[in-house]
Amino acid sequence: MSADTADSPLTAHSLAPAPVEVPTLPKYAIGVDVGGTGTKGGIVNLTKGKLSGDRFRIPTPRPATPDAVAAVIEEIVDELMSRPKAPSPEDLAVGVLFPGIVIDNVVHSAANIDHAWIGCNTEDLLSSLPGKLRVLNDADGAGLAEARYGAGAGASGTVLTITLGTGIGSALIHDGVLVPNSELGHLEFDGDIAEKKASAAARERADMSWEEYGALLGRYLKYVERLHSPSLFIIGGGISKRSQEFLPYVKGLRADVVPAALVNNAGIVGAALFAAEQKALAER
């Protein structure tokens, strides 16, 4: 190595990725998933990546305005905190999933929920909740849970979870680290926003057979593969329970394509995990 490069601050060594620190987590945290029809919460055992006890669900109010949804989230957290296994309020981390872009607990998009959420500071909105709050994108929560405890556990490289529901959500994770708000359902695809063409709701609207849907989804995933080169796609959302009907028609990808393993509770588990990790990292 010449003296020049040795003195330069940009040596190959200084460009190596920073090591990822995995904080020590508490055993339990709370996760809440705000969905189109139901808002569900649970106490999550972070050692197992599973719910401890039943989940508690309340129908999502309509219209799903911030104040109305906040009242439901508060009721759910109250109920969970009254249980014997509830974490103590000092140790508590509460993760809440939201179906839009969330940066530093502020909502920046609301494609499939009341537009009054845009610009909402959820820390102010949910200031009466106990514990340390983190709000994150719904697909990011589900993807994080799948990558750590579910279909992507142990996978290295880029793992992309794609959730298929009313919209399309995405979680981009590299070697276990989440790059939040990837929003790959909003790529342009077949002349429209991808989720308008390839979500589970779009399949129903267009009355597509499973074979047609699998072929369409395959084309969308190939497009995403060209952009992000994942080693693994995890397909989530309620429709993933029927993955044997359409995944056989998803062909020609370099990446493996597998159904989600945690399905119903992935969001709640991922929200709790994210909140507990962020709390632990902030308290180092």
Ligand code: BGC
């Ligand atoms: C939103 C995403 C969300 C996805 C699934 C999309 O319309 O833009 O943020 O993750 O729907 O709910």
